[in-house]
Structures are given as structure tokens and as C-alpha cells.
Amino acid sequence: MVNFPPEYCPYCGTALSTVDPPTVSHCDSCDDAVFHNPTPGGSVAVVDGGGLLLVEDFRDPGGWKLPSGRFEVGETPREGAIRELEEETALSVDPAALTYCYDATVEPVEGMQLVTITFATTRAATTGTLRAGSDATDARFWRPAEFTASDQSFTETHVKRFGSDSLSWLHGVAERALADGAVSGSASASEE
Structure with a gap:
């Protein structure tokens, strides 16, 4: 698309x-x-204690992002985000276990507009065995300090979506969404 x-x-x-x-x-x-x-898309931030689930993008070796993608015809935002989570990580989650976390409008490539909605959930609410799917070369939980100390980074599109390359910030946004039930949607990292 x-x-x-x-x-x-x-x-x-x-x-x-x-x-x-x-x-x-x-x-x-x-x-x-x-x-x-704009094209609608979404992602799921899966929190497991001090870690956050990321996938390595098959188009960008060493480039990580939340499990995410564009919605398909007929899908609700929750259904699309869950399908992307399943495709990229083999994990599934009940739509009722998703909490609104974040939204943004970005231009991932010149001329294309993308509106994204990010939901949060816990690892305990998911089912399945974690493994990289067809759109990912790796899938794992990263702790912020571990990610920062590695030679890995977020994809350019991920940074554009969130206005930050900080896993610590993103992990905190997801945790607050889960604790509060909602986060003020499109606040970027610079506004935190």
C-alpha cells in the first residue's frame, strides 16, 4: 500500500x-x-517489567522499532495493531487488554503521510512464544540501559513517530499508559 x-x-x-x-x-x-x-497504522508497546518488546526491521539491519505497520481494509485500529504484533513477534493479545498509549502524524518518506496509534499492554496479557516473524529479523525485550549500551538503534521512521531515540522515554510512556489507562496522546519526547 x-x-x-x-x-x-x-x-x-x-x-x-x-x-x-x-x-x-x-x-x-x-x-x-x-x-x-494519510494512511493509518499502529503499534503495540509490550512491557515486561523493565523491558520493552522491539523488533529488528528486516529492511534495516540493526534498526529496531515497536511491532508496527499499516492497517488493512476493514480492520479497527486495535485489530490492525494486534495483527502486526502477531505477524512480527508471534505474540497475540486480546483487544480488551490494550490501553491507548500514543498517537502521531509523521512523514516516513517524502510525500507519504502516516497517522499512527500506539497501544500498550503487558507481556503477561499476551499469548504465544516470542519469535521474529516475516517482517522482522529479530524480536526481543530490551531494557533501556542495555539498548543504549549496544550498537543497535531505532529506525529513522520510529524516531520520527515518537520524536525520540530514547528507549527509556518510550518505556516510561508505555508504563504510564498502563498505570493511568491513557497518556496525553501526541506529546513528543521534547514536551516531556
């Missing part, structure tokens, strides 16, 4: 004229507006 600003009408193929960039274009042939909307 891609979502870049459209150049041609999706109905008739005519070149579009820009009305309100980057959101609205116009097809003179159909006399209709064509909108550039």
Missing part, C-alpha cells in the same frame, strides 16, 4: 490540477475533487 500525493485522477486517468496542496487536487475531466489522505 502506498499513499503519495496523486498526479492523475483515479477514475479517468486525467492529470490533476492542484487546489490546496498537498491535500486537494481537482480533475477537470470528472469535475471532482481528489484527496490525498
Whole structure:
């Protein structure tokens, strides 16, 4: 799935004229507006005591992120986040065991807009045996000090989503979400 600003009408193929960039274009042939909307995605922050579950992105060796991805047609945000968790880690969780944690709008690559919702849960609420799935080369719980001392890092997209490359900060956000039931959604690390 891609979502870049459209150049041609999706109905008739005519070149579009820009009305309100980057959101609205116009097809003179159909006399209709064509909108550039963000793609929805999500992730699950699984907390296990002092550790947080991360996956190594198959496209970025040494680059780690929360289990995450884009939602598929017909999925609720919880269903999409759980499917991504299962695909990348083989762990599952009941939707009722997810707590809202964080949301953001980012541009992972130039021209693409992504709206993401992060949920939090505990390792005890999950089922399954942890293993890297098809979209990951590794999956494990990292403690913040261990991650910082390693030669590993977060992916560029992960840092854009959270405004931070600190596992300690992210772990704290997830723990507060679990303790409080919700965190003030889109506060970035610089606002903490």
C-alpha cells in the first residue's frame, strides 16, 4: 500500500490540477475533487517489567522499532495493531487488554503521510512464544540501559513517530499508559 500525493485522477486517468496542496487536487475531466489522505497504522508497546518488546526491521539491519505497520481494509485500529504484533513477534493479545498509549502524524518518506496509534499492554496479557516473524529479523525485550549500551538503534521512521531515540522515554510512556489507562496522546519526547 502506498499513499503519495496523486498526479492523475483515479477514475479517468486525467492529470490533476492542484487546489490546496498537498491535500486537494481537482480533475477537470470528472469535475471532482481528489484527496490525498494519510494512511493509518499502529503499534503495540509490550512491557515486561523493565523491558520493552522491539523488533529488528528486516529492511534495516540493526534498526529496531515497536511491532508496527499499516492497517488493512476493514480492520479497527486495535485489530490492525494486534495483527502486526502477531505477524512480527508471534505474540497475540486480546483487544480488551490494550490501553491507548500514543498517537502521531509523521512523514516516513517524502510525500507519504502516516497517522499512527500506539497501544500498550503487558507481556503477561499476551499469548504465544516470542519469535521474529516475516517482517522482522529479530524480536526481543530490551531494557533501556542495555539498548543504549549496544550498537543497535531505532529506525529513522520510529524516531520520527515518537520524536525520540530514547528507549527509556518510550518505556516510561508505555508504563504510564498502563498505570493511568491513557497518556496525553501526541506529546513528543521534547514536551516531556
